[in-house]
Amino acid sequence: VIRAAGPVSRVELARLSSLTPASVSNIVRVLLESGLVEEAGQSPSTGGKRRTMLRITANARCGIGIHVESDQIIYAMTNMAGGLIGRQRRQGAAGLAPEALLDRLCREVDEFIGHLGILRGAIVGVGVVSSGSIDYYRGTLGGFVGNSFGSSLPLRDQLSAALGLPVVIDRDSTAAAVGEFWGGGYDQPPTFSCIYMGDGIGSATVYEGVPVRGASSNAGEIGHVSLDRDGEQCYCGNRGCLEQLAAPRALVSQNDSGVTGLSTAQAFDSIARQAVHGDAAAESLIRESARSLAAGAVTLANMADIDLIVLAGPGFAIAGAIYVTEIREAIAERAFARSVHPTEVRLATNPRDSAALGASALVLQQLLAPRI
Ligand SMILES: [Zn+2]
Numbered sequence: 001v002i003r004a005a006g007p008v009s010r011v012e013l014a015r016l017s018s019l020t021p022a023s024v025s026n027i028v029r030v031l032l033e034s035g036l037v038e039e040a041g042q043s044p045s046t047g048g049k050r051r052t053m054l055r056i057t058a059n060a061r062c063g064i065g066i067h068v069e070s071d072q073i074i075y076a077m078t079n080m081a082g083g084l085i086g087r088q089r090r091q092g093a094a095g096l097a098p099e100a101l102l103d104r105l106c107r108e109v110d111e112f113i114g115h116l117g118i119l120r121g122a123i124v125g126v127g128v129v130s131s132g133s134i135d136y137y138r139g140t141l142g143g144f145v146g147n148s149f150g151s152s153l154p155l156r157d158q159l160s161a162a163l164g165l166p167v168v169i170d171r172d173s174t175a176a177a178v179g180e181f182w183g184g185g186y187d188q189p190p191t192f193s194c195i196y197m198g199d200g201i202g203s204a205t206v207y208e209g210v211p212v213r214g215a216s217s218n219a220g221e222i223g224h225v226s227l228d229r230d231g232e233q234c235y236c237g238n239r240g241c242l243e244q245l246a247a248p249r250a251l252v253s254q255n256d257s258g259v260t261g262l263s264t265a266q267a268f269d270s271i272a273r274q275a276v277h278g279d280a281a282a283e284s285l286i287r288e289s290a291r292s293l294a295a296g297a298v299t300l301a302n303m304a305d306i307d308l309i310v311l312a313g314p315g316f317a318i319a320g321a322i323y324v325t326e327i328r329e330a331i332a333e334r335a336f337a338r339s340v341h342p343t344e345v346r347l348a349t350n351p352r353d354s355a356a357l358g359a360s361a362l363v364l365q366q367l368l369a370p371r372i
Pocket of ligand 1: 223224225234235236237238239241243
């Protein structure tokens with residue numbers, strides 16, 4: 001509550017948290033002693049007694065987030081207020097054997113910390129996220145798009161042992177959702193979903209501030225909801241999946257621009273840029289993708305009964321406004337509970353880096369709110 005609503009007085013904290021003033025005083029004393037919270041002057045005078053305000057000590061601790069993808073690995077360090085301390089982009093993990101990936105991550109984390117000049121003691125831990133096959137509970141990675149490991153790599157335990165820091169492994173979409181909650185302030189509704197579009201499409205739902213992971217941490221695979229039961233077979237085994245219709249990979253393969261040598265992400269960015277600048281063919285591709293995604297978003301809203309959908313991931317970085325418009329319209333016209341409550345749709349604060357930033361938020365939130 002202090003992070004989200006700060007600066008905030010003890011009296012307001014008691015009201016916002018429903019704790020007694022005595023409990024608030026005790027908890028605040030512990031937080032002040034640990035350096036996680038600091039005093040931030042007096043409340044403005046409004047006639048009554050002036051109160052001491054409290055806020056998170058933003059730089060008391062920081063987290064490292066790593067987003068592992070086949071075409072790039074992004075490292076981000078954030079402080080406790082969600083502020084970015086540093087970011088670096090490195091070569092992707094395509095073709096790497098599990099041991100080689102582990103070596104790379106260890107070396108590059110050390111370099112990253114060294115470049116930023118941050119004391120290791122201030123780092124809470126490392127969050128590693130991917131769109132690949134993740135088991136959050138076991139802390140394993142079975143590979144990612146275009147690079148299946150054959151067996152699961154116990155990445156959490158091995159990386160943690162090598163770095164001497166706690167490590168969390170999760171899906172990119174779950175991390176993006178936690179990051180949005182973390183950076184969203186007190187106005188962020190605690191029940192919302194995040195649709196994440198990178199190479200593929202995933203989603204994550206947060207209920208009362210806690211992400212829903214499911215039995216094997218694979219909840220929210222909205223990209224593999226079938227929109228056409230007789231459609232083409234997807235690599236997942238299902239047919240006519242949303243991802244086959246709407247994901248960057250699908251659009252790039254439909255678009256014969258004649259330009260070669262671009263990665264899927266670069267080719268998609270180029271289509272999105274043309275669409276934003278009014279190229280009719282590119283716009284119609286993006287709009288079709290947005291309409292398919294809107295059908296998925298209505299399903300998500302119907303299943304999860306949420307107040308907000310946040311669009312995150314590099315797939316929304318350039319033509320995000322087109323997606324927001326189409327999804328907003330579909331939700332307003334077709335969501336089951338639309339007459340009971342509205343469901344807002346908006347873009348993530350930083351769609352391109354939301355998974356890496358979220359991975360860092362994941363580690364920080366586990367320190368401060370261990371219920372996830
Ligand atoms: Zn599928």
